[in-house]
Amino acid sequence: MASHLVPAPVALLGGGKLAEGIIQGLLRSGHVRPSDLRVTVRRSERGEELRSRYGVHVLMDNPLAVRGAALVLLVVRQAQMRELMALIAPALEAGQTVVSLSADVRLAQLEAALPSSVSVLRAMPNTPVRVGAGVTPLTPGTRVTETARRTTEALFAATGRPLWMSEEALTVCTGVSGTGPAYVFRFVEALAQAAMAHGVDAAEAAALARGTLIGAAKLLAEPDATTPRLIAEVATPGGITEAGLKTLEAQGLARIVGEAVSVAIQRTRERADASAAAYVTPK
Numbered sequence: 001m002a003s004h005l006v007p008a009p010v011a012l013l014g015g016g017k018l019a020e021g022i023i024q025g026l027l028r029s030g031h032v033r034p035s036d037l038r039v040t041v042r043r044s045e046r047g048e049e050l051r052s053r054y055g056v057h058v059l060m061d062n063p064l065a066v067r068g069a070a071l072v073l074l075v076v077r078q079a080q081m082r083e084l085m086a087l088i089a090p091a092l093e094a095g096q097t098v099v100s101l102s103a104d105v106r107l108a109q110l111e112a113a114l115p116s117s118v119s120v121l122r123a124m125p126n127t128p129v130r131v132g133a134g135v136t137p138l139t140p141g142t143r144v145t146e147t148a149r150r151t152t153e154a155l156f157a158a159t160g161r162p163l164w165m166s167e168e169a170l171t172v173c174t175g176v177s178g179t180g181p182a183y184v185f186r187f188v189e190a191l192a193q194a195a196m197a198h199g200v201d202a203a204e205a206a207a208l209a210r211g212t213l214i215g216a217a218k219l220l221a222e223p224d225a226t227t228p229r230l231i232a233e234v235a236t237p238g239g240i241t242e243a244g245l246k247t248l249e250a251q252g253l254a255r256i257v258g259e260a261v262s263v264a265i266q267r268t269r270e271r272a273d274a275s276a277a278a279y280v281t282p283k
């Protein structure tokens with residue numbers, strides 16, 4: 001199994017929400033030990049939190065964290081990425097692998113800011129990595145070694161499913177699978193709100209909506225599952241579910257989801273453009 005090959009140590013630079021989810025997913029996989037993970041933070045209280053929860057190495061020194069790391073993950077927001085890369089660039093050793101998880105900094109900017117002797121890749125995980133059920137699009141940079149590809153794939157295989165694709169496709173995925181969990185959770189809220197509008201109390205409504213999503217997701221996770229078959233199992237011809245589904249379609253469910261995805265992709269592109277413009281240093 002690919003995840004047996006997770007390299008060590010892994011340095012996660014920026015111990016925020018996504019980094020914590022990845023730490024949880026990796027530890028849960030059983031293929032990574034806390035001592036294999038280094039995470040950097042800006043606030044010591046946050047560092048203490050991560051250390052006490054997971055037993056990982058916590059550092060406040062990014063250049064020190066990358067020293068000897070088999071894999072370096074950049075998990076800061078766009079605004080902090082340039083400064084972080086400037087800090088670590090002199091400390092990186094030839095042959096190391098750097099994977100940016102930023103949704104809105106392109107490979108061109110990453111490769112320009114990092115030494116040409118390192119492999120640079122992008123990954124776009126989603127929050128289910130925390131429970132080993134993430135889907136993670138991966139894009140290699142222009143100077144990526146076979147080892148870098150293998151180790152990056154192994155890491156994301158330990159937290160779910162890695163998928164290789166072009167950078168343009170990864171941008172599209174940002175608006176589909178990166179954002180997607182939030183859309184699904186919002187649907188659960190809407191289902192609970194609808195139950196409440198018909199007199200179900202708030203706690204019961206929440207339990208019904210959550211239980212429905214979790215149960216449906218488990219059916220979807222079965223190896224032979226297809227959505228048309230799963231829908232057909234619920235929807236008796238001429239019956240009740242069919243009436244609800246027809247209303248969802250008539251009200252434009254597919255159009256609304258399509259618009260949300262388009263807007264998210266557009267926003268990803270705009271933010272990446274703004275970042276690229278900021279990286280242009282005046283001569």
Ligand SMILES: NC(=O)C1=CN([C@@H]2O[C@H](COP(=O)(O)OP(=O)(O)OC[C@H]3O[C@@H](n4cnc5c(N)ncnc54)[C@H](O)[C@@H]3O)[C@@H](O)[C@H]2O)C=CC1
Pocket residue numbers: 013014015016017018019040041042043062075076077078080084101102103104124125126127178
């Ligand atoms: N949250 C998500 O579902 C996803 C997030 N991403 C990307 O992951 C990145 C991080 O996102 P989040 O974890 O949600 O944000 P976050 O704000 O929770 O985490 C960023 C962390 O980096 C820390 N940080 C900033 N500069 C640092 C430095 N120089 N040294 C050490 N730590 C530093 C901040 O204190 C913060 O804790 C973003 O670039 C985002 O585009 C990508 C896919 C999904």
Ligand SMILES: O=C(O)[C@@H]1CCC=N1
Pocket residue numbers: 103174178179
């Ligand atoms: O909302 C964001 O900007 C990030 C990218 C995809 C998920 N979260």
